[in-house]
Amino acid sequence: MLIDSHAHVQVRQFNSDRPEVIAAAFAEGIGRMIVPGIEVESSREAVALAAAYPGRIFAGVGTHPHDADTLTPDALAAQRELAGSPGVVAIGEIGLDYYRNLSPQDTQRGALISQFALARELDLPVILHNRDSHADMIAHLRQHGAGLRGVFHCFIGDKSMARDALDLGFYLSFAGPVAFPRNTELAEVAAWAPLDRILVETDSPYLAPPPFRGKRNEPRHVALVAARIAEARGLTLDALADATTRNATALFRLPPLDPQEDTSFHAPV
Numbered sequence: 113m114l115i116d117s118h119a120h121v122q123v124r125q126f127n128s129d130r131p132e133v134i135a136a137a138f139a140e141g142i143g144r145m146i147v148p149g150i151e152v153e154s155s156r157e158a159v160a161l162a163a164a165y166p167g168r169i170f171a172g173v174g175t176h177p178h179d180a181d182t183l184t185p186d187a188l189a190a191q192r193e194l195a196g197s198p199g200v201v202a203i204g205e206i207g208l209d210y211y212r213n214l215s216p217q218d219t220q221r222g223a224l225i226s227q228f229a230l231a232r233e234l235d236l237p238v239i240l241h242n243r244d245s246h247a248d249m250i251a252h253l254r255q256h257g258a259g260l261r262g263v264f265h266c267f268i269g270d271k272s273m274a275r276d277a278l279d280l281g282f283y284l285s286f287a288g289p290v291a292f293p294r295n296t297e298l299a300e301v302a303a304w305a306p307l308d309r310i311l312v313e314t315d316s317p318y319l320a321p322p323p324f325r326g327k328r329n330e331p332r333h334v335a336l337v338a339a340r341i342a343e344a345r346g347l348t349l350d351a352l353a354d355a356t357t358r359n360a361t362a363l364f365r366l367p368p369l370d371p372q373e374d375t376s377f378h379a380p381v
């Protein structure tokens with residue numbers, strides 16, 4: 113079984129065929145997925161999906177740095193309430209994005225700090241988005257993140273950035289870019305990182321791996337990400353799937369799988 117640790121299947125890109133996309137992933141051995149929110153409404157939709165697929169889909173509740181200016185005190189209170197719902201396993205996605213700067217950087221930092229506090233209060237891991245903001249992210253984790261655990265989602269960086277995250281006890285989650293042919297350096301980082309600290313994800317509907325680049329991404333394509341990392345590490349796909357599933361289960365404290373469910377992994381075609 114594989115776990116897609118980051119798939120926004122609640123968003124409008126899946127409005128026409130969401131049940132089919134989810135069923136296709138399950139049928140191909142993607143037994144579980146984590147669906148992170150982007151702001152309050154998409155967090156609410158993630159919680160609804162977790163309720164519709166108990167034990168298979170889990171939700172993150174959070175406000176993305178792009179939407180940081182929507183995180184009013186009322187929105188934060190709504191997130192706190194939502195985060196108590198069944199199936200919520202993380203605060204996320206949250207973070208910093210100094211590449212697009214869709215919310216002012218000050219606002220992004222404020223939203224990050226208040227959501228760190230929420231994660232600590234609720235004893236939930238954080239799902240971090242971090243783009244062109246590495247030094248600030250590490251500084252904020254050191255200054256405001258004591259006691260937090262979590263994952264750097266869609267990790268894109270070199271070994272020294274990876275080491276910063278690992279030294280803070282965080283996991284690294286790799287997405288489609290690790291499978292892009294020109295990204296041999298990222299594949300090297302994925303091969304070098306400790307096997308008990310890596311996760312795999314799609315970040316659907318974005319960042320589809322080859323041969324689907326430029327198309328809508330789907331959770332079933334996480335097998336392509338896993339296959340690329342397995343190749344880089346000299347492991348079988350099954351071994352990589354087992355390790356990353358164990359890691360995601362530990363980080364998000366997922367309940368044991370219902371033994372009745374068929375989640376056997378079938379290699380992608």
Ligand SMILES: [Zn+2]
Pocket residue numbers: 205240241242265266
């Ligand atoms: Zn992100």
Ligand SMILES: [Zn+2]
Pocket residue numbers: 118120148205315
């Ligand atoms: Zn995301």
